[in-house]
Amino acid sequence: xxxxxxxxxxxxxxxxxxxxxxxxxxxxxxxxxxxxxxxxxxxxxxxxxxxxxxxxxxxxxxxxxxxxxxxxxxxxxxxxxxxxxxxxxxxxxxxxxxxxxxxxxxxxxxxxxxxxxxxxxxxxxxxxxxxxxxxxxxxxxxxxxxxxxxxxxxxxxxxxxxxxxxxxxxxxxxxxxxxxxxxxxxxxxxxxxxxxxxxxxxxxxxxxxxxxxxxxxxxxxxxxxxxxxxxxxxxxxxxxxxxxxxxxxxxxxxxxxxxxxxxxxxxxxxxxxxxxxxxxxxxxxxxxxxxxxxxxxxxxxxxxxxxxxx
Amino acid sequence: xxxxxxxxxxxxxxxxxxxxxxxxxxxxxxxxxxxxxxxxxxxxxxxxxxxxxxxxxxxxxxxxxxxxxxxxxxxxxxxxxxxxxxxxxxxxxxxxxxxxxxxxxxxxxxxxxxxxxxxxxxxxxxxxxxxxxxxxxxxxxxxxxxxxxxxxxxxxxxxxxxxxxxxxxxxxxxxxxxxxxxxxxxxxxxxxxxxxxxxxxxxxxxxxxxxxxxxxxxxxxxxxxxxxxxxxxxxxxxxxxxxxxxxxxxxxxxxxxxxxxxxxxxxxxxxxxxxxxxxxxxxxxxxxxxxxxxxxxxxxxxxxxxxxxx
Numbered sequence: 001x002x003x004x005x006x007x008x009x010x011x012x013x014x015x016x017x018x019x020x021x022x023x024x025x026x027x028x029x030x031x032x033x034x035x036x037x038x039x040x041x042x043x044x045x046x047x048x049x050x051x052x053x054x055x056x057x058x059x060x061x062x063x064x065x066x067x068x069x070x071x072x073x074x075x076x077x078x079x080x081x082x083x084x085x086x087x088x089x090x091x092x093x094x095x096x097x098x099x100x101x102x103x104x105x106x107x108x109x110x111x112x113x114x115x116x117x118x119x120x121x122x123x124x125x126x127x128x129x130x131x132x133x134x135x136x137x138x139x140x141x142x143x144x145x146x147x148x149x150x151x152x153x154x155x156x157x158x159x160x161x162x163x164x165x166x167x168x169x170x171x172x173x174x175x176x177x178x179x180x181x182x183x184x185x186x187x188x189x190x191x192x193x194x195x196x197x198x199x200x201x202x203x204x205x206x207x208x209x210x211x212x213x214x215x216x217x218x219x220x221x222x223x224x225x226x227x228x229x230x231x232x233x234x235x236x237x238x239x240x241x242x243x244x245x246x247x248x249x250x251x252x253x254x255x256x257x258x259x260x261x262x263x264x265x266x267x268x269x270x271x272x273x274x275x276x277x278x279x280x281x282x283x284x285x286x287x288x289x290x291x292x293x294x295x296x297x298x299x300x301x302x303x304x305x306x307x308x309x310x
Numbered sequence: 311x312x313x314x315x316x317x318x319x320x321x322x323x324x325x326x327x328x329x330x331x332x333x334x335x336x337x338x339x340x341x342x343x344x345x346x347x348x349x350x351x352x353x354x355x356x357x358x359x360x361x362x363x364x365x366x367x368x369x370x371x372x373x374x375x376x377x378x379x380x381x382x383x384x385x386x387x388x389x390x391x392x393x394x395x396x397x398x399x400x401x402x403x404x405x406x407x408x409x410x411x412x413x414x415x416x417x418x419x420x421x422x423x424x425x426x427x428x429x430x431x432x433x434x435x436x437x438x439x440x441x442x443x444x445x446x447x448x449x450x451x452x453x454x455x456x457x458x459x460x461x462x463x464x465x466x467x468x469x470x471x472x473x474x475x476x477x478x479x480x481x482x483x484x485x486x487x488x489x490x491x492x493x494x495x496x497x498x499x500x501x502x503x504x505x506x507x508x509x510x511x512x513x514x515x516x517x518x519x520x521x522x523x524x525x526x527x528x529x530x531x532x533x534x535x536x537x538x539x540x541x542x543x544x545x546x547x548x549x550x551x552x553x554x555x556x557x558x559x560x561x562x563x564x565x566x567x568x569x570x571x572x573x574x575x576x577x578x579x580x581x582x583x584x585x586x587x588x589x590x591x592x593x594x595x596x597x598x599x600x601x602x603x604x605x606x607x608x609x610x611x612x613x614x615x616x617x618x619x620x
Binding site for chain 1: 327328329330331332462463464465470472474500501502503504505506508509510511512513514515516517518519520521524530533534539
């Protein structure tokens, strides 16, 4: 086998009360990476489409090549590869764009190398790509993009990745307003100290969300989707956030939150009908504000990154 | 039916990373309450044994009568009852002593009244008893004492009680050192503000613990049993705490923590053998310190409070 293409999905990290520890994957929307083995022993980023020329092609800066290099280093081998990245995700949107590129690259490269790694073992290599792209080796986008479904990052010392079940019929509406929000700005508005009480409330909600996922208890999931720590600061950077929250509650959606560090907003719903209604409500809210949006409706993806037949 | 006796188990609240939101019930060890209907329309605490005369018999101060009164008020009825409380739990030990009395009283009284309430509906009445006994209407002891197993208190506004599964073979060793620790003192050492980072670590651990309970993943439970918020302050009040933690790790126990606000220490183990070894290790540690201890080994109780046949 000399050529393989893999797809990796968009992801929502910082799932409300799951701030910094939880992420989940979206179906269909994502990045594709094609890799050809080459004989010159070098990694090369040969082609990038869909990025308007904004992504670096340097091997030590591109998330695909950085992730693959980390993998090759772990194996202690050299292997030439030509990388073709087809971006399906907008950059800097809070939908795990850099993570999806790294995840697809790793799944393709792993296949070409004869599958030396289980999918779960690819996560640390993708984290190296995140370190380059975002300045921090977070796993809450890369892990769900690789593994699919909801993924808990229990801790980093050592890395502890726990795949969680996805209730049947859980849909996500992703609302991407056309404005750019730098991760650094989103980080800077966070309070560095919080009250004990707030921490207890957050703990109760994340515990409820995890239990709700295991029990397919949509009501419990809905009651638990509250972030008292990051969202109150960050939502102020996203026009329409609270208006949209009001609107989607009234149509029976489970809840909403900021995807990653924003500006994308995720809305969870039981069933596709409500997810589509949430999409219509989102259009209305942002039309009123006068801000363009892209909206995606998708079941929560439970398979993660996968190979595509040629 | 004119007379009913109920048993309610000891409980461990503040389960490590489950500070203020999680509790579980112990088998066998607990309080018994016998109630006889009376015709005079009054609640009376007729008898208390096992408390060395320390518990109040006044109807507005005793946790049994306060809980039952809250229940009668909710029903809008008057009913005379004579209450007999047989304490099996030491007072002020951090094993949910006041909660067990209230739970047993409520289960017995509910039966005598023809079961107007589901077990879960009894929790708010027991919380009124906690308000009298501890100054705060906490549910993390009363809910597991009534319902059994692990119980999450997701939040209080409104009360949201979620029963969680108990993995087969999960044992608890309760170590009660002979020293008294006032709840108020245990509260006063808590830091009222914590770092964002600590809150994220705590969230990751409670999420891992909940997932571990659902998946019967003892390793994950073990990795998650870490409290970075309350324990570092409170453990200093309990001699032997860290020595015991070291000792029980070496014999393969899952982890340990402070039961309630202490001084009792709980140790979780997979299987009875390790729980018994943990008991032996506890004896050694406290013998070295020169402090007497009572030690109980028990499976985690999954049935909660129950009626006893006469």
